[in-house]
Amino acid sequence: MRFVLDTSALFAMQDLPPGEAHATPGVIAELRKYDDPRVRFWEDLLKVSSPTPGAIDTVRRTALRTGDDARLSPTDIEVLALALDLRAELLTDDYSMQNTARAMGLKYRGVGMKGIKEVVRWKYRCTGCRKEWEENHPDCPICGSPLRSSRSRK
Ligand SMILES: [Zn+2]
CATH class of the missing domain: 3.40.50.1010 (5'-nuclease)
Known part of the structure; x- marks a missing residue:
């Protein structure tokens, strides 16, 4: 495929x-x-x-x-x-x-909605204000700093 x-x-x-x-x-x-x-x-x-x-x-x-x-x-x-x-x-x-x-x-x-069930989820933490986001953004919606992803198990 x-x-x-x-x-x-x-x-x-x-x-x-x-x-x-x-x-x-x-x-x-x-x-x-x-x-x-x-x-x-x-x-x-x-x-x-x-x-x-x-x-x-x-x-x-x-x-x-x-x-x-x-x-x-x-x-x-x-x-x-x-x-x-x-x-x-x-x-x-x-x-x-x-x-x-x-x-x-x-x-x-589509992938996110009905894709393979994931065991590991990714979170996105702002490198500036440290807020954690469930979803990725190009930049932090609050302070504009880059986000970094990290694994978080459910
Ligand atoms: Zn931020």
């Missing part, structure tokens, strides 16, 4: 599902930015490639039609386009990405 993952899917999963896992350079850049301890592991397992300009164009046109264009980042568009190029299943928890994938007839699956 071949699939393409976005950053939200990677952060929601403890392990990659079996098969051929693809991501884009933008996803890798986001992972590095979050400085998550799992990044090194993922970088070894993910096949990284860029989508064709034609696929990016198709995604942009579709998102304009569905009204998702304002909610899709350049990385989101890149990930959708790569899934289109590879005819791979898209793994994402982002609603706008799922909606755009559906409009293009792409197979997609």
Whole structure:
């Protein structure tokens, strides 16, 4: 099985599902930015490639039609386009990405909501104000400092 993952899917999963896992350079850049301890592991397992300009164009046109264009980042568009190029299943928890994938007839699956039951949960602690978050954010919503993930067993 071949699939393409976005950053939200990677952060929601403890392990990659079996098969051929693809991501884009933008996803890798986001992972590095979050400085998550799992990044090194993922970088070894993910096949990284860029989508064709034609696929990016198709995604942009579709998102304009569905009204998702304002909610899709350049990385989101890149990930959708790569899934289109590879005819791979898209793994994402982002609603706008799922909606755009559906409009293009792409197979997609959410990870966080109905994924494999996890034993280990990740928490995200702010390196500035030390507040602990259940979900990951690009930066701390309170003070803007980077978050760091840590395991916490239920
Ligand atoms: Zn903070």
